Amino acid sequence: MKLIYGGTFDPVHHGHLRLAVELREHLAIAEIALVPSHIPPHRESPGASSDRRLELLRLAIEDEPGLAVDDRELNRQGASYTADTLRQIRQEIGPDEPLVMVVGTDSFAGFDRWREWERIPELAHIIVVVRPGSSIPPESAPAELLAARAASSVDELHASPAGRVIVLEPPLMDISASGLRERIADGRSPRYLLPDPVWHRICQLGLYGA
Template identity: 70%
Template sequence: MHVIYGGTFDPIHHGHLRLAIELKERLGVSEVSLVPCHIPPHRGSTDASSAQRLDLLRLAVADEPGLVVDDRELARSGASYTADTLRQLREQLGEHEPLVMVVGTDAFAGFDRWREWEKIPQLAHVVVVKRPGPALEPLGVPAKLLQERGVSSADQLHSAPGGYCLELDPPLLDISATGIRERILSGRSPRYLLPDPVWQEIRRLGLYGACPDENF
């Protein structure tokens, strides 16, 4: 089973990494692929370039063999649409290999506004990670998808190439990329919120308003 966990990762931090490990263990796979978005279609531009975010992500997972980086969205021009990524992966994996995409409840709440959203369950399983915040609108399309396609066990995802939805409620670290960017911009240290090699590279490049000369 192939599992992808996408995002802007602006920057990658321990919350992202811990969730990826939880996914690997709970879904019973040997690897989780982190897929950095090139141009996010549902938010403004990122603070770091796609190439810089990719480099930070590679630094973050360098010592963890269970986490790998998939840069396919950076190789495509234009906005990064999930359906395009899944279609490309399906062609690569074949029609029988189980394929899983991971999304948080906050993003899944707008699932029916994604481009070609109806085709996504045909291409892959959808794992919805519960996040703090409002519940899904009971009569909305995302909630109906969970009801109609929902399964109770990760084992069921291994039995089909796609089409199922699974909700997971793993422990989440209360860390946000927005908070890290704000902390760096205000001259405060983000250390222990993200891997040290990532923080060192952010300082070296002066990303997010970091001052390379500061000694945190």
């Protein structure tokens, strides 16, 4: 099984990393790939460049063998579209291996605004991670997709290459990248909210107003 977890990671923090570990263990797989986006099409531009965010992400996971970085989206020009990434990975792993992507309820609520959103379940399974304060509007296209393709357990994800959607509620750390950027810009310490090597490098580079 190939499991990918995408995002801007702007900056990467313990909430991202702990979720990745929880999902890797819950699905009983050896590795999860973190996929930093180059230009996110559905949110504001990142506060740090792609190269810097990639550098910080690699620093954050260097002592965790179960986490890997996949920088393919940073090597493409233009906006980072999930369908393009999944299509490329599917070509690499073949038609039969399960491919799984991770998305939060806040993002999944607007899933029908993603490019080629109806094609995505044909390429991969989807794990929807419950985020406090966000929900999927009933009778919306994402809610209908969830109802039509709902999986009752992660075993169903292992049993087929794509097509199922499952909602999971793993333990989450209440940390946001936007809150971290604000804290850093205000001169307040983000220590213990993100890995020490990441914070030290942010200070060295003067990122986010440090």
